[in-house]
Amino acid sequence: MGGQTAGGRSRGSFGPGALLSIVRGAPAWTRAELVKASGLGRTAVAERLDLLHRASLITVNEPVLTGGRPAETYSFNADVGRLMVADIGGRHTRIGIADLDGRLVASAEADLDADDGPGPVLGYVIERMRELIHEIGLEEWRIRGIGVGVPGPVAGGIMQRPHLPGWEGTDVPAAFGEAFPGVPVVVDKDANILARGEQARDPRRCRNAIVLKVGMGVSCAVIVDGAVLHGAHGAAGDIGHVPRGGEILCRCGQRGCLDAVASGRAIAAKLGEQGRRARTSREIVDLVRGNDSEAIRLVREAGRQLGGPLGFLAAVANPAVIIVGGNLAESPEPLLAGIRETIYGSYPPSLTSTIDIVASTLGAEAGLAGAAQLALDTVLLPENVDATLA
Ligand SMILES: [Zn+2]
Structure with missing residues (x-):
C-alpha cells in the first residue's frame, strides 16, 4: 500500500514521507535498494534518510555483506x-495501545452498553485509555494518533443515524481531541475497522471482500478494488436493517430487519x-461450544438469514471472500454453515x-488491529510525515 502511494507520486513531491512508505514495506533496505525502489538519486535518498533518522523514524543497522562490500x-x-x-x-468495547506497525502492546476490555449514550461510553473509553497509558508507563507526548471504531455509520467523524439512542451527530474526534489535544483522531464504523484489520493482514485476499461483523448486532463492510467503501453517509454495506419479513420489532423501530432476526440479540431473545x-x-458462543443443540x-438459522442480503451484496460487489467476524463468530461453524447454505444454495453458482x-x-x-491501521493510514501518510519533519 505504501509502495503504491510512493510510486504514484511525481518525483518532485517524492519527499522523506514517501521514502518512509517504501522502507515500511520490508524489514530492512540497503541504500542501493532504496535508490532503485524510489527512482531517486543517491544524494536525494541520503538526504531523506538523514531527515528520517534524525526524527528517529528509521534505525540504521550494522553493515551486512551484500555480495561483496558490507552495507548498512x-x-x-x-x-x-x-x-x-x-x-x-x-455491548462490548476493547481498548488498546499499539506500536507504529499496528501491533498491540497493551489492551483492556469492558462490557459497555452503547445504548447508554455517547457521553458515558466515550467518557469511559477515554478514562480507560489514560489508565492504560499510566499502567505501561507511556509518556503522553509519544502518542502519534488515535483510531476508533464505533457502532454505526460515520461521515467526517460525525455519527450518522446510528440505531443507538443519543449518538446521532456525535463528533467523536472532538471528544478524543479534547482529552488528547493535538493528536490526530480517525473514526470509522466498527465493521469498517474490522475490514481494515483483515486487509492489513492479507491485502491480496482482501482486495475484493465483504467483512461481516456479527455480535449482538449485525454490521457489514465492503472492500472493492482495495478500498473500504463508505458511501454518501458512511453507511455503505449496512445490511443490518434490510427487511427480512416477520413481525419482530427491531431497535430501529421497523419490523423484521435482518438485525432483529439474525443477530446475537435475536438469538438471546429466542x-x-x-x-x-x-x-x-x-454467552451464546459458550452454549455453542458446550454443544447446546438449541x-x-x-x-x-441466523446464518441462513444473513446469507440472503449477503448474497445480494455479493452480486453487487463481486467479492473473492466473505469474512465473518464479531463475537458470535468466535465459534464460527454453525454461523458459517448457515451462511454457506443460503449463499451457495439460493444463488446461482455463476454469482x-x-x-x-x-x-x-x-x-x-x-477490531483493535483495524483501528491501528486506520490511525496509521493518517499518521504515516507521506504528506503528513513530511509536514511533521518540516
Ligand atoms: Zn432495524
Whole structure:
C-alpha cells in the first residue's frame, strides 16, 4: 500500500514521507535498494534518510555483506511512537495501545452498553485509555494518533443515524481531541475497522471482500478494488436493517430487519422465550461450544438469514471472500454453515461459486488491529510525515 502511494507520486513531491512508505514495506533496505525502489538519486535518498533518522523514524543497522562490500541497512522504527485504539461495539468495547506497525502492546476490555449514550461510553473509553497509558508507563507526548471504531455509520467523524439512542451527530474526534489535544483522531464504523484489520493482514485476499461483523448486532463492510467503501453517509454495506419479513420489532423501530432476526440479540431473545439465559454473544458462543443443540440451531438459522442480503451484496460487489467476524463468530461453524447454505444454495453458482466464506482469523482483537491501521493510514501518510519533519 505504501509502495503504491510512493510510486504514484511525481518525483518532485517524492519527499522523506514517501521514502518512509517504501522502507515500511520490508524489514530492512540497503541504500542501493532504496535508490532503485524510489527512482531517486543517491544524494536525494541520503538526504531523506538523514531527515528520517534524525526524527528517529528509521534505525540504521550494522553493515551486512551484500555480495561483496558490507552495507548498512535501514529499517522503520515502529517504536518511535504509539497509537491509542478503541473498538466500541454495541455491548462490548476493547481498548488498546499499539506500536507504529499496528501491533498491540497493551489492551483492556469492558462490557459497555452503547445504548447508554455517547457521553458515558466515550467518557469511559477515554478514562480507560489514560489508565492504560499510566499502567505501561507511556509518556503522553509519544502518542502519534488515535483510531476508533464505533457502532454505526460515520461521515467526517460525525455519527450518522446510528440505531443507538443519543449518538446521532456525535463528533467523536472532538471528544478524543479534547482529552488528547493535538493528536490526530480517525473514526470509522466498527465493521469498517474490522475490514481494515483483515486487509492489513492479507491485502491480496482482501482486495475484493465483504467483512461481516456479527455480535449482538449485525454490521457489514465492503472492500472493492482495495478500498473500504463508505458511501454518501458512511453507511455503505449496512445490511443490518434490510427487511427480512416477520413481525419482530427491531431497535430501529421497523419490523423484521435482518438485525432483529439474525443477530446475537435475536438469538438471546429466542433463548429467553425458552426460559434460557444468554445476555451476550459470548454467552451464546459458550452454549455453542458446550454443544447446546438449541443454541447451535439458532445460530445456524441466523446464518441462513444473513446469507440472503449477503448474497445480494455479493452480486453487487463481486467479492473473492466473505469474512465473518464479531463475537458470535468466535465459534464460527454453525454461523458459517448457515451462511454457506443460503449463499451457495439460493444463488446461482455463476454469482457465488468463486466466493470463499471464512471466519476471521484475527480473533477478538481484529477490531483493535483495524483501528491501528486506520490511525496509521493518517499518521504515516507521506504528506503528513513530511509536514511533521518540516
Ligand atoms: Zn432495524
